[in-house]
Amino acid sequence: MATKLCFVINSLEGGGAERVITNLANHFSDKDCSVTMICLNTAGVRYEINKKVKIINLVKRNDHQSLFNRLRYAYLTFYRLLAVLKKEKPLCTICFMTSANVWAGLCCLILGLPYLVSERTAPAYTLHQYNKLLQWVAFHIYRKSKAIVLPAFEMFKGFKRIKQFETLNNFKTIHNPIHHFSHSNAGTVHSKRFILSVGRLCHEKGFDHLIEAYRNLNLADVDLLISGEGPERASLERQIADLNLKDKVKLIGFKSNLQDYYTQAEVFVLSSRSEGYPNVLVEAMGMGCACVAMDCEFGPSEIIKHGVNGLLVTKGDIVELSLSIDKILNNKYLRRKFSEKAKSINETNSIERISANWEQLIMS
Structure with a gap:
């Protein structure tokens, strides 16, 4: 019987x-595991998922967040999730992100x-x-x-800042695997040379600083x-x-062919105020893009070795960020060096290596 995972x-x-x-x-479905993906909220699927993976959506979230709707959502989420897990009885359930x-x-x-x-x-x-009540509930769930x-080792320090979480000792670091894109297309994605950044348009990503x-x-x-x-x-x-940059700065939306942008960019910039372990930085480096990253909590300093495979910038230092971008733009040798060194992340963060760590944890 195939190993069941949720x-x-x-x-x-x-x-x-x-x-x-x-x-x-x-990866696990390719290894003949029976895999069920449970999504708390009904939404479109942005990424290619193996046909063997069963996808279950639990609740269509209502944007009108009245007390009644929140209670109804909570009840349906709990009841339906309990029913699915009771039916599946997986060897292990792997949950991502706080509410899940x-x-x-x-x-x-x-x-x-x-x-x-x-x-x-x-x-x-x-x-x-x-x-405090939800933190107490989360603490007991996490403890057991x-x-x-955690994708970055240093992240555990953030949890220890919550008093109850100081006693937890079951943290495990597994870096994010690198995503293998399909081959780059030959066509030019933009008519001029460009600097690239990728991420959710939210305060944490620091695009205003960039x-x-x-x-x-x-x-x-x-x-x-x-x-x-x-x-x-x-x-x-x-x-x-306001900065009269409408002809120069383009918000290009969600792109399914990011590989073409990574390979054609002069520089990739991560300007985040905070991170977990930035996938986009790993992806850009894997595609051989020279990178500059804010040294925010957490992750960039575990990915970039300053001056070797990219540049790290003091968090929030906009002047230093400008100078670092300029340094790579105007130095072909440095750009080529960072590009070549960055590609080693394809080995250190390969899906095979990372999945082996997950497999060891799941089966233990």
């Missing part, structure tokens, strides 16, 4: 955690099923935002999991392209207009 996440609508969990589900960790962990505790929880971003934007899987840093450079022949969607789009559009 993966649980909010949705597969798009994002770094969604790409990672999709890659893992595909809490719901699935609670159900697994009730059913006596083993589970893993995984936080994918800085706790300042997740568990630190919870009230097989492990709390736009300001780009303005400081006053480049005549190099544009800035930002790929992604999110709640900060209107605010970023206003900033671009």
Whole structure:
């Protein structure tokens, strides 16, 4: 009988955690495991998922967040998730992101099923935002999991800042696997040379800092392209207009052919205020793009060795960010060196190597 695994996440609508969990589900289904992907919220699937993976959507989320709707959503999520896990009886349930960790962990505790929880971003934007009661609930769920899987080693420090979590000792670091894109296309994606950044258009990603840093450079022949969607789009559009950069800075939306942008970009920039373990940085390096990254909590310093395979910038230092981008733009030798060194991430973060770590944890 095939080993049964369940993966649980909010949705597969798009994002770094969604790409990672999709890659893992595909990998284990290729190894003849019976894999079920449970999405708490009904949404479109942005990533290619193996036909052998069964996808179950639990609840269509209502945007009208009245007390009644929130209670109804909570009840349906819990009841339906409990029913699915009771029916599947997986060897292990692998949960990604805080709300999925809490719901699935609670159900697994009730059913006596083993589970893993995984936080994918800085706790300042997740568990630190919870009230004391929810933190207490999360603590007990996390404490009884097989492990709390973090993509960056330093992330555990963020959890230790919550008093209850100081006593937890079941943290495990497994870096994100690199995503293998299909081959790049021959066509040019943009008519001019360009700097690239990718991510959800939200405050944490620091695109406002990047736009300001780009303005400081006053480049005549190099544009800035930002790929992604999110709640900060209107605010970023206003900033671009206020700085008279509408012809130079383009918000290009979600792209399915990111590999073409990575291979044709002069520089890739990660301007985040916080991270978990930035997939887009790993992807860009894997495609041989010279990279600059803010040295934010957490992840970039575990991916980039400053001056060897890219440049790290002091968090929030917009002047240093401008200078670092300029340094790579105007030094072909440095750009070529970083490009070649960056590609080694294809080995260190291969899906085979990373999945072996997950497999060892799941089967233990």
